[in-house]
Amino acid sequence: MTEPTNKHLHEANRQSWNEATAAHNSHKVDQAGFLRDGGSTLFPEEVELLGDVAGKRLAHLQCNAGQDTLSLAKLGADAVGVDISDVAIDFAKRLSEESGIPAAFHRADVYDWLDAARDANERFDIVFCSYGAICWLSDLDRWAAGIHDNLVPGGRFVTVDLHPVSMMFNERFELTYPYFGEAKAIKWDDGIQDYVAAAGEALAPSGYQEGVRDFNNPHPVYEFQWDIGASLTALLSAGLRIDQYREYPYCNAAKLFDHMREVPGRRMYPPEGTPSIPLMYGVEAAKPG
Ligand SMILES: C[S@@+](CC[C@H](N)C(=O)[O-])C[C@H]1O[C@@H](n2cnc3c(N)ncnc32)[C@H](O)[C@@H]1O
Numbered sequence: 001m002t003e004p005t006n007k008h009l010h011e012a013n014r015q016s017w018n019e020a021t022a023a024h025n026s027h028k029v030d031q032a033g034f035l036r037d038g039g040s041t042l043f044p045e046e047v048e049l050l051g052d053v054a055g056k057r058l059a060h061l062q063c064n065a066g067q068d069t070l071s072l073a074k075l076g077a078d079a080v081g082v083d084i085s086d087v088a089i090d091f092a093k094r095l096s097e098e099s100g101i102p103a104a105f106h107r108a109d110v111y112d113w114l115d116a117a118r119d120a121n122e123r124f125d126i127v128f129c130s131y132g133a134i135c136w137l138s139d140l141d142r143w144a145a146g147i148h149d150n151l152v153p154g155g156r157f158v159t160v161d162l163h164p165v166s167m168m169f170n171e172r173f174e175l176t177y178p179y180f181g182e183a184k185a186i187k188w189d190d191g192i193q194d195y196v197a198a199a200g201e202a203l204a205p206s207g208y209q210e211g212v213r214d215f216n217n218p219h220p221v222y223e224f225q226w227d228i229g230a231s232l233t234a235l236l237s238a239g240l241r242i243d244q245y246r247e248y249p250y251c252n253a254a255k256l257f258d259h260m261r262e263v264p265g266r267r268m269y270p271p272e273g274t275p276s277i278p279l280m281y282g283v284e285a286a287k288p289g
Helices: 009-026 029-037 043-050 067-074 087-099 110-119 141-149 164-168 196-201 228-237
Strands: 057-061 078-083 102-107 124-130 151-162 185-188 222-225 239-247 261-263 267-269 279-284
Touching: 009 078, 009 087, 009 196, 009 222, 029 067, 029 087, 043 124, 043 151, 043 239, 057 067, 067 078, 067 261, 078 087, 087 102, 087 279, 102 124, 102 261, 110 141, 141 151, 151 164, 228 239, 228 279
Parallel strands: 057 078, 057 124, 078 102, 124 151
Antiparallel strands: 151 279, 185 222, 239 279, 261 267
16 A cells, blocks of 8 residues: 555644544534434535435545534435544544444545555445545545545545635635645644634534633644646546536635625625635536446
């Protein structure tokens, strides 16, 4: 098995995600009860792109604490969640047990897991990732090839993620960062923040509680700003066919900037009076059958 590129950066990110995931979940009330009693953490955009998942073998990459994986399992998917964070995967396994919703969870670097699953001939009908996944990938070509190799012929890759345009602004919605990241890691010394506390109910559909206060993450993170051309080209070069590419003028639940306008459905638009920009995008790609 080949070592993933930039493994040391992935491991640093793991520390930061461990710390933040505990803080994030401290704000969410009775998540097991919420899922058991009919709740779902999925948004309409991914539900629409995914289509009917019942009976499908589905790999959820970078699943964090498994809420979306279990929501997909409730829709009938035979779901496998993968994440590098120990805290996230321990939480996901507990949530599966406590909610009584079966799904498999693996703690692994996504690159290692894609290699291992391919070598074990696992094969999936759907590979899925969402909301803040692609910015942690240090090698898009290797990722896309791993997805391709793990799909059955006719299988599909689906993602809905924050648009790289949304990453060009600081929290005051001032144009600050370049669109083109040039495949270089960007270090954030303050690590993964407590964006669940910032979003409140919007990111805690089971209910919001105070939880951890004044969270400070001691572990820096290393992120990548991939332009849309880079992501789509990686998928195409791996042999996938792009069937849908969508852009949305809002993002789901995340309060990325001050004064975002929230409309029903937990959709967040840029502040009043600003022209529309893409804040989120969706992709459906297929492995030719
Ligand atoms: C914003 S979260 C994704 C949340 C997800 N959409 C969900 O269902 O909750 C990003 C996740 O990527 C994971 N991650 C970052 N780098 C990774 C890597 N190299 N391999 C696997 N997981 C990784 C983090 O641990 C974190 O849980």
